Amino acid sequence: MFENSPINTVSLAKIIQDLNIKNIGNATIREVVTVVNGYEAANDDKFIRMEMGVPSLDPPSIGIEAEKAALDAGVASKYPMLDGLPALKQEGARFVDAFLGVKANPAYVIPTVGSMQGTYASFLTCLQSDPKKDNILFIDPGFPVQKQQLDVLGGKVKTFDVYDYRGENLADKLDEMLADGDVCCIVYSNPNNPSWICFNDDELKIIAAKADQYDVVVLEDLAYFGMDFRKDLGTPFEAPYQASVAKYTDNYILSISSSKAFSYAGQRIGITVISDKVFERQHPALQERYGIPSFGGVFVGRVIYALSSGASHSAQYALAAMLKAANDGQFKFLNDVKIYGDRAKVMKELFINNGFHLVYEKDLDQELADGFYFTVGYKAMSGIELAANLIHYGISAISLDSTGSEQQGIRACMAFVTEEQFPVMAERLAAFAKDF
């Protein structure tokens, strides 16, 4: 077993056993992190770490300086406005205009404690808007924690793996999923975590049309805003723009994270951009529950208030400054994160040269972009087997099983693999290929 492994597999096995993890191929991200941390503490060699989907770059100085200036100005003692700092609302709307080519109302740009709070509040408010529509539809694969949010909330989940339903096929599948009229919200990420597929404009038009037809809100998770590096999406107010369903429907909520695109995950600050139609819409169920009829009134005045009374005051200044600099063309934020794409290009090759294949391979007729994640499989090995085997060669990643994918493979994340590690990675993959 693991004959050519370059690592201390005895030590690894002991750590896995001590943590009482039955199948490391099926472990959660946090469990894998704990195992690898344990291994690295007990041994001299390092892992090729691809399990964590977290940024590894330094935060932009524009954000840091703005945040420190706000602290010096005394904002720390003052409650933030629930609906957000006016400058952040303004620059948020401008950002959507500059990089999506979509006009949004600054009043309906709401800061949230990370995109996590934005999606939680969106799911909750959608579910409460109409008791008959008690399902969220996930176009999978996706971010597992969003389904955990529904465990917490008590909402129901519908899901399908989009692998077999790209392009025109998407329309029929959405009809099938939406026909019962019990879905309040469709959610997907674009670019997609974990597969890095990007819906093209035709697909987004289909989603938009189905949302309108079945009266459903589309929650578009832009956690990896602009990171489809096949195109230069980084010039404000100039095409090409980040693709978005908001171009094709008024039934949208956009969740824009600062964590990856701005390397600002620590401060838990994002914005939720709600369309006029969704924000202003009156729902009898909300009127009855809260005495407030409008979606947006409840979202801000009840849900965000109840969850945290708003988001960190100084972090709002930081994000406002970063968005403004990006909007003004002075901060090329995508240049900073393009390194993830550069790594992906090399790492995909290393995998493929050693007998692996891409799982999610194309956007219809186009090669996938190189970005923050990609997915690989190996021969007929299941995703769980592959993750469990690879970790014994010093390469950690998670199986696709937890992401709603029905395909067999693993998710590889670029954040923590450095250029200096590429030769080691090549050796380890070769050793793996020799043994399997």
Added chain:
Amino acid sequence: MFENSPINTVSLAKIIQDLNIKNIGNATIREVVTVVNGYEAANDDKFIRMEMGVPSLDPPSIGIEAEKAALDAGVASKYPMLDGLPALKQEGARFVDAFLGVKANPAYVIPTVGSMQGTYASFLTCLQSDPKKDNILFIDPGFPVQKQQLDVLGGKVKTFDVYDYRGENLADKLDEMLADGDVCCIVYSNPNNPSWICFNDDELKIIAAKADQYDVVVLEDLAYFGMDFRKDLGTPFEAPYQASVAKYTDNYILSISSSKAFSYAGQRIGITVISDKVFERQHPALQERYGIPSFGGVFVGRVIYALSSGASHSAQYALAAMLKAANDGQFKFLNDVKIYGDRAKVMKELFINNGFHLVYEKDLDQELADGFYFTVGYKAMSGIELAANLIHYGISAISLDSTGSEQQGIRACMAFVTEEQFPVMAERLAAFAKDF
């Protein structure tokens, strides 16, 4: 009407009408704020503002400097640990030891996005721990937003006004409220918002005993930590301590806010301190829902994760530094906020000299402390009438009706009234008294 009013009542009436507020005596805090802002923008005179329960002091430099140093060190790009910064957990437990005289486990000190997130997550986890116990019991009066949290969550509320149930009477009343076995959690604030009553140790022993008897978690909201200025509670590791139910039961969760005691409301950072017994307790309902049996495992790994993936990284450093300095005796945090108590002493006199009376007047045989709030009534006037009439004399406050109190009066908050305003306040109260 309002014959001797010193303000422009015509302008005020128009603003109230324009905002479509039917009865200003019954308006929400935010509506009152909007009315008074509108009046002050349109007129030259200023209000005596007592409606907002928000801090007005500068944030402590210890917090600001620690937060800036953390930003300089690059924490903004790194996700915070879900269960919190080790230094904050450590100093949080030490703080509870130093100022409550209670030993807590650092591992079970969890940073939250303000106390607001702490109470939301606590209510949610308590409610999900046992489906038969679907009620939260409020010992009122209380903070209205906590009841709004249950509107959002979908939990049921039981409540009683403690006015008639101080001392020994509390035991029978709690028996009555808990007898059905459908309460999972008792919540109250101490010192109390809005009445500034403080339960004494005998009362806290009764609450503790009833919590144990009926197997209920006590959520003690310490939003105004240490601000019972009758005693000097500010010397670490020395009696007297802030009174707490945690001395008398293991069924506790403490919610400790940085907003008032540390004037740090803007950064949305607090800590939730969970007893060993509550944190470690296994609940079949949680196991079934999440695959995690323990209260604390779900609280951190599912609820806090789903709500926001933790709290602002830099703000955790700020609070850790403030708590450490307080614990070390180097930061006399209560000295900074004692000014609220000094104001209360004078302002109570101004009210009483003009024919008002305190509504919540005593802690059994003791005079109430002077602190962040007090409550006053006027003759036989209802709380709603009183608030509506007083605002026409340039004094804004909220009626007690929204707080779960059954008494007639208003809540007065000290934060925004300055010493220079006392003569104006005296004149306005005298004018009011002349007319009513």
